[in-house]
Amino acid sequence: MPAVLQIEDMEDDFNPHYHTADDTLAHMDADYFVAQVQALAVIAARLAQPSSAAAPASAVLPLLLRTRDAATRANEDPGTPVSVPSAHGPPAETRASRER
Amino acid sequence: MHGRGLHVGGGGAVRRVAALAVLLVAGAPLALPWPRAWPVDRGHAPGSAVQARQPAVPAAPAAGPEAASVAGAEAASVAGAEAALAADLVARVDAARVLHDVARLSGETTLCAAQRCADVVNRLTGSDDLALAMAYVAEQAAAAGFRVARHEWSSGRWADHNVLARRTGVLSPTELVYVVAHVDGVAGIPSCPGERCPAADDNASGAAAVLELARVLADVPLARSLVLFFSTGEEQGMLGVKAYVNQRTAEELAAIHALVNLDMVGYDGNGDRVMELYHEDHAPSLALARDMRDAVERAGLPLVPRLNPGCG
Numbered sequence: 001m002p003a004v005l006q007i008e009d010m011e012d013d014f015n016p017h018y019h020t021a022d023d024t025l026a027h028m029d030a031d032y033f034v035a036q037v038q039a040l041a042v043i044a045a046r047l048a049q050p051s052s053a054a055a056p057a058s059a060v061l062p063l064l065l066r067t068r069d070a071a072t073r074a075n076e077d078p079g080t081p082v083s084v085p086s087a088h089g090p091p092a093e094t095r096a097s098r099e100r
Numbered sequence: 101m102h103g104r105g106l107h108v109g110g111g112g113a114v115r116r117v118a119a120l121a122v123l124l125v126a127g128a129p130l131a132l133p134w135p136r137a138w139p140v141d142r143g144h145a146p147g148s149a150v151q152a153r154q155p156a157v158p159a160a161p162a163a164g165p166e167a168a169s170v171a172g173a174e175a176a177s178v179a180g181a182e183a184a185l186a187a188d189l190v191a192r193v194d195a196a197r198v199l200h201d202v203a204r205l206s207g208e209t210t211l212c213a214a215q216r217c218a219d220v221v222n223r224l225t226g227s228d229d230l231a232l233a234m235a236y237v238a239e240q241a242a243a244a245g246f247r248v249a250r251h252e253w254s255s256g257r258w259a260d261h262n263v264l265a266r267r268t269g270v271l272s273p274t275e276l277v278y279v280v281a282h283v284d285g286v287a288g289i290p291s292c293p294g295e296r297c298p299a300a301d302d303n304a305s306g307a308a309a310v311l312e313l314a315r316v317l318a319d320v321p322l323a324r325s326l327v328l329f330f331s332t333g334e335e336q337g338m339l340g341v342k343a344y345v346n347q348r349t350a351e352e353l354a355a356i357h358a359l360v361n362l363d364m365v366g367y368d369g370n371g372d373r374v375m376e377l378y379h380e381d382h383a384p385s386l387a388l389a390r391d392m393r394d395a396v397e398r399a400g401l402p403l404v405p406r407l408n409p410g411c412g
Contacts, residue, residue, distance in 0.1 A: 002388035003359040005378035007101075008301075008367045011408065013374065015301055015367040018101075019291045025202050025300045028366035033202075034195045035403050036365040036375060037309045040279070041189040041316045042399045043392045047277045047358045048269065048322040049182065061174065063271060063323060064181035070319045071188035 006040065008032075101302050101363045102335050186399045192316045201240075201308035202366070205233050205283070206300035213239050222287035222297040223304075225260045225333045225340075233283050234263050237311055237330045241265035244314040246328065253333065253343035260284070260332040262340045265314060271323040278327045278359040279313060280341065281306035282334030303334070306362035324357060334363075358388050374404045381409040 008015065017023045049064065204211040207220035207229075213236035223230040242248045246265035253261065263283075269275065285299025286292055298304075310328050317326070333339030345353070365375070375396070379389040386407070393405040 001353060001356045001359060002384035003361065003382075004385055004389045004392060005361045005363060005376075005410075006365060006392070007362075007376050007378065008364050009370075009372070009374040009376055009406075010364075011376065013368065013370045013372065015364065015369065017367075018302060018364075019286050019289060019297075021292050021294060021296050021298070023206075023292075023300050023302055024298045025199070025206055025208050025304075028202070028301055028305065029368040029371070030195070030199055031402070032368035032373060033305055033309075033366035034193065034198065035373070035401050036305075036362075037198050037312050038190045038193045038399070038401050039375065039396045039403055039405070040309050040313050040360070040362065041193055042186045042395050042401070043360060044277065044279055044313055044317065044326065045185055045189050045320075046182065046391070046395045047360070048317075048324045048326050061177050061181060063321060064178060064185060067320050067322075068181060068185040068188055070321070071185060071192060075188055075191050 006036070006043070008036075102338055183398060186395070189316050189320075190399060190401070193312060194315075197315070198308050198312040201311055202300055202304045204236065205304035205307060206298040207296070208298070208300075211236055221295050222292075223283060223285040223299055224287040224297075225258055225284045225336060227287075230260065230284055230332060233307075234261065234330065234332065237283060237307060238263045238265070240311050241314045241328060241330075244318040246314055251340075251344055253340050255333065255336075255339040255343060258333055258336050258339055260340060262332060262344060263330040265328040265330070267317070267322055267326045269322050269324040269326070273325050274355055275324040275357040276327055276355050277324050277357055278329055279310055280329040280331060280359065280361040281310045282331045282338075282340070282363065283307045284332040284334055284340075286335045301366045302364045303362070305364060305366035309362050309365055360388075360392070372404065373402055374406050376406050376408045378408045378410045 015023070015027075017027050045067075200209070203209045205220065205223070207222075210217050210219055211232055213232055216232060216235075218229060218232055220229045220233060223233050238248045238250075241263070242265070246267055248263060248265050251262040251264055253259065282303050285297055285302065285304070287295065287297040307330060310330065314328055329341070329344075331338075331340040331344075333343075334341070368374075377389040377392055379385040386409075389407050393407060396403055396405045
């Protein structure tokens with residue numbers, strides 16, 4: 001199976017705080033980290049889309065457009081789309097804990 | 101990242117360990133042939149996302165001598181829609197939200213989940229604080245519309261659970277894309293002998309990134325099925341992932357279309373924006389790494405993606 005490790009520069013720029021009490025948020029680079037998250041979004045969207053073998057372009061295109069519409073709506077109206085509860089809000093039982 | 105017995109700063113040793121993480125899933129028993137057929141969309145400039153925002157008209161079924169040009173137009177439209185989608189998803193990433201998650205998971209701010217709040221001291225496998233962190237990722241993934249399940253494992257004196265968050269694809273549901281990050285961290289090792297081991301870069305960064313991915317994709321239909329895999333026991337030798345893989349059948353493993361493992365994605369001491377993609381010189385993984393690199397470059401992100409064969 002194709003498998004890739006997405007990681008910071010381990011070759012020439014190794015994190016000196018690796019596995020120490022100083023591996024803190026303050027020692028991370030916020031802009032770089034956010035760019036890595038954006039890269040993951042781009043990568044995951046590409047991988048989760050169909051291959052041309054699995055579906056002809058005429059089938060793929062409407063799906064992609066629908067997908068993009070959903071994302072665009074979310075960008076234009078940030079108040080509604082992704083409802084993520086605050087960690088300090090009312091705690092909710094997780095599906096995981098129910099399945100235990 | 102798993103690095104038992106390694107000295108901090110040992111670049112070569114760490115590189116071998118990084119390679120191990122890939123080897124686990126790309127190693128010989130699992131290196132099953134998989135027909136890859138990505139849409140061909142090379143040569144797409146980052147700026148084309150804007151251009152592609154014009155509503156595209158789906159092409160009519162191809163017939164006769166015009167078939168080739170119709171197919172070409174379709175391919176171009178797909179590539180344009182893909183680029184536009186990528187730009188929209190990038191815009192949905194909430195920097196404050198994902199940084200706050202790193203702060204919560206690394207004990208910088210209070211973490212609340214499953215009706216409990218605590219300041220995480222460390223996320224050692226088997227600890228209460230790691231259980232809280234796992235409850236948090238499960239809650240957040242569920243809130244973003246994923247079906248969440250626990251996978252219990254034990255190995256020697258270690259035991260804990262992984263959290264799997266799934267979405268089913270609408271066109272190719274049997275093709276699975278895995279995105280993996282370990283939530284556990286080190287504690288009580290020579291390089292971090294005290295109780296307090298924040299493990300922010302390794303690997304609150306990767307776990308928070310995968311959580312943010314869940315939110316970014318919350319109402320986006322996916323063609324393939326997506327599995328977000330939050331693992332534990334990584335620092336003891338990838339115990340959680342190994343247990344999961346060992347319990348899968350060959351058919352289940354063959355259904356994995358691609359796997360991306362995020363481990364340490366937040367440190368850039370020299371400011372050169374390099375991100376590495378380890379592929380182990382395993383042909384299907386190399387193809388995946390190239391595809392990932394190309395997607396990142398097309399999106400015009402402030403990153404310098406670099407392929408790394410690891411041990412090869």
